[in-house]
Amino acid sequence: MIVRRMLKIWLATSFPLVLMAGCGNGHGTASGAGQAGAGGEASSETVVSDEPAPEAKCSVPTSQVIEVGQTFWHSGFEVTLADATYTPAPPGCSGEFVIAASFYNRGGGTASLDTRMLLTAAGKDYRLVGRQDDIPSVPGKRTGKGFLRFTIDDMFDATQATLLVGSAGEHSATVPLGADSPDTLRSLEPLDIVLTDSAKAGPLTFKMAGGYLRADEPARHRTLATNDLNMVLFFGISATSSENVYDDHFTLVLPDGTAVAPDLAPIELTRAGATIDDLSVAFTVDAPAEGTYKLEIGGAWGPANEWTETEVPFDIETQPQFDQ
Numbered sequence: 001m002i003v004r005r006m007l008k009i010w011l012a013t014s015f016p017l018v019l020m021a022g023c024g025n026g027h028g029t030a031s032g033a034g035q036a037g038a039g040g041e042a043s044s045e046t047v048v049s050d051e052p053a054p055e056a057k058c059s060v061p062t063s064q065v066i067e068v069g070q071t072f073w074h075s076g077f078e079v080t081l082a083d084a085t086y087t088p089a090p091p092g093c094s095g096e097f098v099i100a101a102s103f104y105n106r107g108g109g110t111a112s113l114d115t116r117m118l119l120t121a122a123g124k125d126y127r128l129v130g131r132q133d134d135i136p137s138v139p140g141k142r143t144g145k146g147f148l149r150f151t152i153d154d155m156f157d158a159t160q161a162t163l164l165v166g167s168a169g170e171h172s173a174t175v176p177l178g179a180d181s182p183d184t185l186r187s188l189e190p191l192d193i194v195l196t197d198s199a200k201a202g203p204l205t206f207k208m209a210g211g212y213l214r215a216d217e218p219a220r221h222r223t224l225a226t227n228d229l230n231m232v233l234f235f236g237i238s239a240t241s242s243e244n245v246y247d248d249h250f251t252l253v254l255p256d257g258t259a260v261a262p263d264l265a266p267i268e269l270t271r272a273g274a275t276i277d278d279l280s281v282a283f284t285v286d287a288p289a290e291g292t293y294k295l296e297i298g299g300a301w302g303p304a305n306e307w308t309e310t311e312v313p314f315d316i317e318t319q320p321q322f323d324q
Contacts, residue, residue, distance in 0.1 A: 058093035072173035076221035078104040089154040099148040106218040108140040119150040121160040171215035190214035202301040202308035203241040209234040236277040239270035249299040255291025
């Protein structure tokens with residue numbers, strides 16, 4: 001009887017503990033969490049997750065097409081800009097400004113336009129972020145198609161946009177794109193020099209065939225320093241005797257009266273009664289380039305090898321496409 005009474009007491013006192021241990025539907029709680037406290041009020045617990053909050057997705061605004069229709073010249077390329085596709089940037093997100101373009105390679109070898117290009121608006125610059133093949137590799141004297149692609153932010157104002165082409169210290173093109181752009185066009189378009197005069201020096205006659213003035217050297221796909229321009233004059237030589245023509249037989253007298261030697265000039269042997277065509281002489285001249293020039297040609301030619309010379313004067317008017 002004593003043993004049975006002790007067993008009943010042990011079961012009565014242990015069974016509530018078993019029930020309490022099985023409560024909570026299998027979910028553990030912090031000490032006293034969700035239970036009545038000493039004062040009879042339930043306590044609370046804040047759970048902080050280590051996972052980052054999901055980022056809000058950027059909306060995709062409707063793109064706009066902006067008519068550009070401008071051309072600039074740089075680094076041996078003639079670049080014609082067609083329409084631009086403008087996708088505005090939602091607040092805190094990025095947009096795009098993409099200009100379709102054709103690239104005419106005025107040089108003789110395959111090349112790509114390689115220079116700094118910036119899209120600027122309201123005092124802020126946006127760098128070129130081209131994808132693969134946006135800027136094409138173009139064979140000499142051929143045209144390729146591509147894009148000028150810029151990533152923009154929500155501060156970009158397309159009506160104020162301007163394209164800047166060129167690195168510091170060299171000639172740069174400025175192309176206004178927006179209707180309210182504060183900039184004027186500086187295209188760097190080459191100037192064709194109309195020059196058809198003939199000049200006789202002893203047994204040689206030099207027939208001029210025009211020329212050009214430009215800010216780059218297409219053969220090298222190189223743009224000149226800001227203060228320099230490239231002048232090239234074309235001509236042919238007719239002769240009544242065999243004579244040697246050397247590069248130091250050519251001199252260019254500048255508008256201020258000083259003279260420069262050629263960067264490139266022909267070395268030829270003439271023959272009596274024959275004409276040599278498609279010759280050229282190249283000079284580096286100062287920018288701006290307006291004024292009167294004289295091409296002087298002279299050498300020891302003729303039966304007595306006496307010095308004889310001639311000159312071809314010509315004028316260059318103000319060229320705002322080069323002015324800095």
